[in-house]
Amino acid sequence: MYKRLLVLHFPPDITDKPIVCILSRDFNLCFNILKAEILSGREGYMVLELSGEKRDVQDGLRFLKAHGIKVKPVEREIRKNNEKCVHCGACTGICPTQALYMDRNTWEVNFDVTKCTACEFCVPVCPVRAMEIKFSRDNILQ
Ligand code: SF4
Ligand code: SF4
Structure with a gap:
């Protein structure tokens, strides 16, 4: 396919x-x-x-x-909406590149965008829809 x-x-x-x-x-x-x-x-x-x-x-x-x-x-990228994230950790187990990881000092989930491959695995598992797919606006509005 x-x-x-x-x-x-x-x-x-x-x-x-x-x-x-x-x-x-x-x-x-x-x-x-x-x-x-x-x-x-x-x-x-x-x-x-x-x-x-x-x-x-x-x-x-x-x-x-x-x-x-x-x-x-389309260029697409994944963003983490920090205002929505409740740091439950559900996304960290499914992220294949460890772009999402738990900081053991703060117990907060961080997002390292440089490791993200935009596979979107994290999007459906997030209970509060904090992982968002963004399309390049340059691409869309040209
Ligand atoms: S899109 Fe894939 S690589 Fe990027 S943060 Fe989500 S699960 Fe990890
Ligand atoms: S699954 Fe959603 S709410 Fe939970 S840590 Fe990941 S981004 Fe935050």
């Missing part, structure tokens, strides 16, 4: 067309919409994960570009 995480920028004249349905129906692709802001008749964007056979994904991307849709890869 080949996967691409992308941001699509829609020109105004195409925002009312069922582009994502066409990707699924005609190119046999699975999609997961992570974020979208699309208003009919205005420019819009969508953060989308596409998966399928590599050739089908590439054909789908060609289809998008042929319809004037700008396609860019």
Whole structure:
């Protein structure tokens, strides 16, 4: 299975067309919409994960570009919201790189962003949703 995480920028004249349905129906692709802001008749964007056979994904991307849709890869990063974190430690056991670790002096959970691979394992295990996925705004708003 080949996967691409992308941001699509829609020109105004195409925002009312069922582009994502066409990707699924005609190119046999699975999609997961992570974020979208699309208003009919205005420019819009969508953060989308596409998966399928590599050739089908590439054909789908060609289809998008042929319809004037700008396609860019998404940069994503994980952040720890320290205002929400209750230092329960649930994320430290699942983090494969020890980017999340318990400080044995303070009993607080720290986050070393330089070790984070953005695998997202920590996101669903956090009971207070303190681990957040951020998409590069430069990428999205370009
Ligand atoms: S995204 Fe993965 S590597 Fe980064 S802190 Fe979470 S579990 Fe650790
Ligand atoms: S699971 Fe969430 S609340 Fe618990 S230590 Fe990790 S980030 Fe903090």
